Amino acid sequence: MIEIKNLCKTFRTADGEVEALKNVSLSIPDGDVFGIIGMSGAGKSTLVRCINMLERPTSGTVVIDGVDMGALSERELRAKRREITMIFQGFNLLMQKTCLDNVCFPLKLSGLAGEKAWRKKRALELLEVVGLADKANAYPAQLSGGQQQRVAIARALATDPKVLLCDEATSALDPTTTASILELIRSINEKTGITVIIITHQMSVVESACRHVAILDGGVIVETGEVSEIFSNPASAAAKRLVYPEGDAAAASAVPGERMIRVVFNGSEATSTPLIAHMAVEKGIEANIAYASTRTIEGREYGSMLLGIREGGNAVEEAVAYLNAAAGVLAGEVQDGRAPSPEKEALTDA
Amino acid sequence: MLDKLFAPEVLAEAGEIIRSQFPLAIWETVYVTVLSTAFAIVLGLPLGVLLVVGEKDGVRPLPAWLMRTLNVVINLLRSVPFLILMVLVFPLTRLIVGTVVGTVASIVPLVIAAFPFIARLAEGSLREVNPNTIEMAQSLGASPMQIVTQVMLPESVPSLISNATIAITTILGYSAMSGIIGGGGLGKIAMNYGYYRYKYLIMVAAVILLIVLVQAFQSIGTRLAVKSDKRLKNKG
Numbered sequence: 001m002i003e004i005k006n007l008c009k010t011f012r013t014a015d016g017e018v019e020a021l022k023n024v025s026l027s028i029p030d031g032d033v034f035g036i037i038g039m040s041g042a043g044k045s046t047l048v049r050c051i052n053m054l055e056r057p058t059s060g061t062v063v064i065d066g067v068d069m070g071a072l073s074e075r076e077l078r079a080k081r082r083e084i085t086m087i088f089q090g091f092n093l094l095m096q097k098t099c100l101d102n103v104c105f106p107l108k109l110s111g112l113a114g115e116k117a118w119r120k121k122r123a124l125e126l127l128e129v130v131g132l133a134d135k136a137n138a139y140p141a142q143l144s145g146g147q148q149q150r151v152a153i154a155r156a157l158a159t160d161p162k163v164l165l166c167d168e169a170t171s172a173l174d175p176t177t178t179a180s181i182l183e184l185i186r187s188i189n190e191k192t193g194i195t196v197i198i199i200t201h202q203m204s205v206v207e208s209a210c211r212h213v214a215i216l217d218g219g220v221i222v223e224t225g226e227v228s229e230i231f232s233n234p235a236s237a238a239a240k241r242l243v244y245p246e247g248d249a250a251a252a253s254a255v256p257g258e259r260m261i262r263v264v265f266n267g268s269e270a271t272s273t274p275l276i277a278h279m280a281v282e283k284g285i286e287a288n289i290a291y292a293s294t295r296t297i298e299g300r301e302y303g304s305m306l307l308g309i310r311e312g313g314n315a316v317e318e319a320v321a322y323l324n325a326a327a328g329v330l331a332g333e334v335q336d337g338r339a340p341s342p343e344k345e346a347l348t349d350a
Numbered sequence: 351m352l353d354k355l356f357a358p359e360v361l362a363e364a365g366e367i368i369r370s371q372f373p374l375a376i377w378e379t380v381y382v383t384v385l386s387t388a389f390a391i392v393l394g395l396p397l398g399v400l401l402v403v404g405e406k407d408g409v410r411p412l413p414a415w416l417m418r419t420l421n422v423v424i425n426l427l428r429s430v431p432f433l434i435l436m437v438l439v440f441p442l443t444r445l446i447v448g449t450v451v452g453t454v455a456s457i458v459p460l461v462i463a464a465f466p467f468i469a470r471l472a473e474g475s476l477r478e479v480n481p482n483t484i485e486m487a488q489s490l491g492a493s494p495m496q497i498v499t500q501v502m503l504p505e506s507v508p509s510l511i512s513n514a515t516i517a518i519t520t521i522l523g524y525s526a527m528s529g530i531i532g533g534g535g536l537g538k539i540a541m542n543y544g545y546y547r548y549k550y551l552i553m554v555a556a557v558i559l560l561i562v563l564v565q566a567f568q569s570i571g572t573r574l575a576v577k578s579d580k581r582l583k584n585k586g
Contacts, residue, residue: 052489081491092486095581096505106490108500139580159490 002028002051002163002195007060009046009219020046022219024060028212030162033189033196035210035227037203037242043219044199048165051197052084053077064163082110085156089168091148093140099151100136103127106158126154130184146177153184157194164188166198170205175295179267179302182209203242204302207231207330208266215239228330231264231304243304244291258288258308259316260334261323265294265301268328272301275326285309285319306334355550364551371539376559378453379535383522383563386457390464390521391514397424397465398472399498409484410494424466432463432524436531456525456533464521471513475506508579515571519564526560536560 009021020043049055062069103123130150170178214224217238234243287307294303323331404412436459443458529537536556544553
């Protein structure tokens with residue numbers, strides 16, 4: 001359990017003080033995959049660095065499994081950090097060391113890991129987990145970005161941590177590689193029960209990997225909850241900006257007498273168009289596609305869609321149920337699709 | 351003029367001097383250079399590390415007054431011309447070696463002149479290490495000492511070798527200069543024969559040998575630096 005309470009971080013710069021985080025409180029349960037999403041400059045990276053105290057908060061506390069991180073001595077903190085490891089946007093591998101030595105690195109640091117042969121064996125097992133056992137003796141420069149991130153993941157897992165922090169870990173990767181890295185992170189979460197915190201500016205990353213999400217805007221948590229919840233009903237302006245990257249299409253394209261459903265494809269095997277067509281054939285529900293941005297990666301569908309469904313009977317509820325029944329598809333009614341909310345104006349101003 | 355310079359008896363005499371004096375002179379130059387560089391690295395490298403880790407945002411910040419003092423001392427030592435430095439450190443040389451004349455005695459001023467230079471070069475190399483890599487090590491619980499020994503130094507090995515090569519060739523030049531005040535080696539021969547006795551051939555031969563030595567150190571250094579760098583793709 002990670003409990004962040006009233007966290008504030010102020011940076012002093014030449015131009016005065018910058019408040020990167022304002023009174024942030026979050027509670028992240030064990031074993032969760034928790035997304036923290038926000039635009040550049042929202043304070044995501046500062047927040048994640050406050051969790052392992054790479055940045056000291058100006059005020060507020062971070063308590064992990066009952067341990068107040070801010071109260072630890074330097075030595076205790078270093079030991080604690082072995083339980084809260086991190087992967088980065090730039091992978092940050094040791095470029096002069098082989099992949100194997102990179103994975104051995106945290107074990108060597110800890111000093112408890114004992115013998116070299118043991119370290120090597122453990123590192124090889126981890127490279128096996130990330131699918132790169134054959135690259136053990138290669139140098140990072142010889143690997144692709146996705147492979148380098150896999151080595152970084154193996155390294156982060158070496159000390160058997162309880163928490164994995166991912167700081168924009170897929171932002172430097174192409175969509176296909178991103179999908180496979182997120183898949184790996186998810187499967188590790190499922191197998192080991194490790195708590196994963198994913199920092200990102202891409203909604204698609206949260207959609208396909210996270211269970212819960214917090215939206216950070218201007219150093220403030222503006223919304224937090226289950227991913228499916230926030231996707232169908234983003235309440236804050238920041239959430240809407242992220243959920244509807246092309247503007248508030250739901251509101252813009254709403255036809256009188258129609259209700260909007262947002263459909264998210266998280267690597268579903270069904271392709272979007274036949275799914276909508278099947279719904280029309282099987283359920284007799286006709287959907288008006290108001291907005292669609294989907295793409296197929298390795299035969300799986302990713303992206304989102306807005307459907308307008310004519311009111312009457314249980315058509316909307318039936319459609320939501322039908323779409324949710326398909327594997328890898330998440331659907332929900334957009335509550336305020338029609339009426340422009342006060343935040344809508346804030347959105348257009350921004 | 352030319353026929354005088356290359357007269358048979360001049361050539362014969364030059365050949366004789368080169369045969370009798372040059373082997374020892376080359377040896378003296380090489381060992382003074384290598385030894386001075388080695389001592390200067392022993393002093394300069396830790397100082398360079400300190401300059402990087404001790405600054406305000408470094409991995410182990412040191413008091414600001416200490417950092418300022420270090421910087422001032424290094425700059426002071428680097429701004430004294432080598433010829434004058436050699437004379438200035440006579441008392442220290444006498445204390446350590448017992449004399450101020452000779453090949454071994456010239457090592458003292460060479461080290462004093464070279465270690466601040468090497469500290470600055472090492473500082474430059476260590477600053478090239480990606481700060482994100484250092485942050486990664488911190489996130490995995492590395493102590494400042496571990497960051498220095500297991501991240502900063504190993505990651506900057508190619509750059510450190512390149513800079514050590516620059517240092518050794520510069521020190522080679524200084525060691526030749528020390529011939530003026532009694533240091534041994536090729537510099538002394540060039541001065542004694544070329545400057546004091548107008549035996550230009552000897553001087554030219556000594557200079558050519560110095561050039562060859564610089565070239566040799568430089569190519570070995572470059573090759574080692576490239577070979578050690580694992581960032582270059584498509585290498586074994």
